[in-house]
Amino acid sequence: MMRSGARLAGLIVTVLASVGCATKYPVTFDSYPQGATLICNGTNWGYTPKTLYYDSEVKQQNYLSLRSCSANWSSGARELYGSVSMQEFPDGVRQTLQRPDVPGFQQDAEFSLKVQQLNVQKRQAQSAQQPVYSQQSVSCKKSFDISGQLYQFAQAYCPPGYYKAL
Structure with a gap:
């Protein structure tokens, strides 16, 4: 054993x-x-x-x-x-x-959002470093936003908190 x-x-x-x-x-x-x-x-x-x-x-x-x-x-x-x-x-x-049911969930949820935001920024920075001809942009709508406003992102996917506009 x-x-x-x-x-x-x-x-x-x-x-x-x-x-x-x-x-x-x-x-x-x-x-x-x-x-x-x-x-x-x-x-x-x-x-x-x-x-x-x-x-x-x-x-x-x-x-x-x-x-x-x-x-x-x-x-x-x-x-x-x-x-x-x-x-x-x-x-x-x-x-x-x-996550175990112990105090501090709010802190962990907020940290989770910060990590997601940092990952989006990292992907955007990497996208910006690619040659222009290889960049794709995508039109996204913000989740839970009823205004219908479109946001353009310089990558082929929408970041967390957004979804692809049809």
């Missing part, structure tokens, strides 16, 4: 954060609210949602334990991820954790 645990720990240490090829096993760690810090084996992987790619060897196991990974919200709330059935999810999985 100890040998199996050591092997699993070794596999988890080999998690790659780069875009994986078909031989890798993708696990997307998510949380509600999003924006929790993902910590696996003491390594900070950034904010949820975050996809990590495991060695293809994990596909030979019945289950993949993700208990060495946790979602850590800005309020201090923390929750551990569970296990993944390799038979039920042979090609990858998305694990979403619900």
Whole structure:
């Protein structure tokens, strides 16, 4: 049993954060609210949602334990991820954790919005750095806005809080 645990720990240490090829096993760690810090084996992987790619060897196991990974919200709330059935999810999985029912939800929800805004700004900055001929723009409407005002964004998708105008 100890040998199996050591092997699993070794596999988890080999998690790659780069875009994986078909031989890798993708696990997307998510949380509600999003924006929790993902910590696996003491390594900070950034904010949820975050996809990590495991060695293809994990596909030979019945289950993949993700208990060495946790979602850590800005309020201090923390929750551990569970296990993944390799038979039920042979090609990858998305694990979403619900924040524990402890004080600080408002702080975590506000932080989630800040993380989403930073991600939009990052994508917009990356878009601005691309050559003009490769840029696409999209017309979006703001969610829950009944005015019908259109907003133009210099990318092919609408940012969080907006939807594509038809």
